[in-house]
Amino acid sequence: MKLYINNIHYESKANADETLLNVLRNELHLTGTKRGCDIGLCGTCTVLINGQVKRACKVKLSQLKETDKILTIEGMAANGKLHPIQEAFIEANAIQCGFCTPGMVLATKVLLDKNPKPTRDEIKRALQGNLCRCTGYQQIFDAVELVARKLNK
């Protein structure tokens, strides 16, 4: 089927019951989407489908329409320029092993698209489906607040 990912048209030959995660990683080699648990609980495979947070390991191709707009981490930086969320993650030292980072960045995008000035508690709730074992989350919250301040200027 045809897939529209990061404003690019792709063609997948996979079966309809294949997961989006496997298609992204193994067929299209968009490997920024990570695999951590395969049961939709760690958040490392987070992608956005029509602006909503989805766990790619729980999405089957059969559930997708060709018109669905899929955004992965590879689509966040545009024209060689980092997205402000990505810049903030670097600036706030929100990255350690980096395995949760793509999912965290995408979940942050959805949060800020819906709520440009989130409180600390709103940030904590919005990211609770994305596990991080390294940072203790604090500098990730700092990054979200930093970019929110910048975008609201």
Added chain:
Amino acid sequence: MVRRIDAIEKVTGAAIYAEDIFLPDMIYAVPLFAPHPHAKIISIDTAKAKVVRGVVGIFTASDVPGELRTGGVVQDHYIFAKDVTRYSGDVVAMIAAETLEAAREARDKVDIKFEPLPALFSPVDAMKPGAPKIHPERENNICCHYPVRHGDTDAGFKKSDKIIEREYKTQHVEHAYLEPEGCVAIANADGSVTVRGGMQHPFTAQKFTARATGLPVNKVQIIQTTLGGGFGGKDDTISIICARAAIITLKTKRPVKIIYTREESVRESYKRHPFHVKFKAGVTKDGKLQALEANIVADAGAYCSTSPFVIWRPTVQCTGPYIYPNVKCDSYAVYTNNTFTGAMRGFGSPQINFAIESFIDELAAEINADPIEFRRKNFFTQGCTTHTGQKFDNHKVAIAEVVNAALEKFDWNEKFGKCSRGAPDANGNYYGIGMACSYRGVSLGHEGKDFCAAIIKITPDAKVELEVGVAENCQGLKTVMANICAKELGVEVEKIIYKDVDTLSVPDSCPTVASRGTLVGGNAVIDAVRQIKEKMAPVAKNIGAHSSFEDIVSACHSMNIELHALGTWQGPPVSWEETTGQGNAYFTYVYGCQVVELEVEGKSGKVRVKKMLGAHDMGKAINPEMAKGQIFGGMVMGMGFGLKEEIIHKEGVIQNLNFDKYRIVTSAEVPEMEALIVENRDPAGPWGAKALGEPVNELMGGAIANALYYATGVRFRETPIKAETIRTALSLRRSISD
């Protein structure tokens, strides 16, 4: 602030982890696990599996060309179970196929006939005389034992007004790195093998792979890919997986990819040792500690792994930062048929410090003393002699300093007065704060030789290639090494081209463990820079004082002065006498204190952590923001250890193999946190830096147990302290008082 040098690749998804490698003609291999934790293997029938379309080969113990058994300390770990399985994560076979799906399908068709053997799931049973032996070649199931004998504890107890005995227990903990184990192995045309994978210690993987394949070490190249978390957990298991991948690629002559699922990872990989600690202490009524007897029993599981190190460190640190003039300690790690246990962030210290710091508060309560004043009365002081006979005079003994800094910042005195102490508020809820503090030996100490190397090569166009023998473990090591190199050399950090560890390029620099990366790597880098500068100095003098780095490099190049250097660092001497446990165990020490504020919902027993603070003397913070990141991450992991995480074995089989049942702390649960950097520069460290990664993970368990006591009035002596445990204890107390 210097940014992480790997930040852009990680934030864009471009960083290459093991699973992100795809090679032409690559095959996939999956593990087939033991059908029973302790069983005799009668037969392995692969006939039905072999005919599954796409299967390339099925590999068992009989396919191992080199040594079947491996291990970093004791070689007792079967890389394929042969004849007998010893725990449920033992791998009986690897199935390789054209696709992952075919490999998995074939795995389901392998038929293993087995006969269960009597199994041991508790160290107490395993230590009983006549218990079945898990490793028949050994005398008994005791994997290792360390004693300390210092002074005369009987005399110390006689001087005491009160003698108090307590027991504490801790659980199996999963590292829960978000990236499961993975590697890709390639057989090269010259008979050598290259393995790329996510391991903490490329040199361990190299040794394990060489041993299993029978290849000389210089025919095994290990290249570390970006690592998706380790915390001590990506050592033995991933090294064994690398060895299996190498065996398969050497046989099939095709690139082999092994990527574990979460369930496979949790099933095979080692856990943190559960501890059972018994303390007996004597104290005078004016609050002076007189004697300590400690008995520590740790569950090693089926294989030795790093058990000797994991129980040696808590033996050295069994008193906490307190002077007991008389100490007797015995620590044991014991084989069982549970999942094997090994290194996890702290090397036994989160367990022993939970016990030590709970016990100190209990002692204070027994003599009606304030827990902080009681600590201060017994703290290590500058120039003191510890229970291993080591005089602390070569570094700043900063225990009082970190505790004072932490408590003051936390408003301890005010908040401590507000603790519920068993009397709930109008809503039936409780409020409490607690603290814990520690001292900790830096680097390996007497565990092993302490060496590190760094290579600097400066290209004619003045780019600085840097390779260090310690590995990036996600903590930011590459960034710190690049920072040190750039500053010492007087160039911008952008000039540094950092080369990931390649075992055929840089000398074996011992494992990146024990929070030693910054200290040992930094010192080796400084030594390499010193040599480069010595080569450049006369040239610089010739071409003039105002010449740039580029000019000097260019001049050196034209004069055929090669700007290469191999920097090395060798740890200062340490000593240890095995039978009495006396000696200078580590060459220097760090000090830390963590404080927690929490609320307990009386009805449910649920704990809401409101605030955590960590104050750590790390010598010198080379990158303060990254140092804070370590403190935050360590405290949150410690919070999981204290309150919720536990690997559950049932008859040796793990019941919670994925994040649905093994719950780590989420963003919604973390409290406000504060990190205090205390700096007493150490003569042994680069720019005075010491260690941080593990100290930050060894205190929250004890701090939480103490806070729960000052909240509810109930002393909890077993981790994790889950809501249902608290609820049961509170309702039991209500029913007694009714």
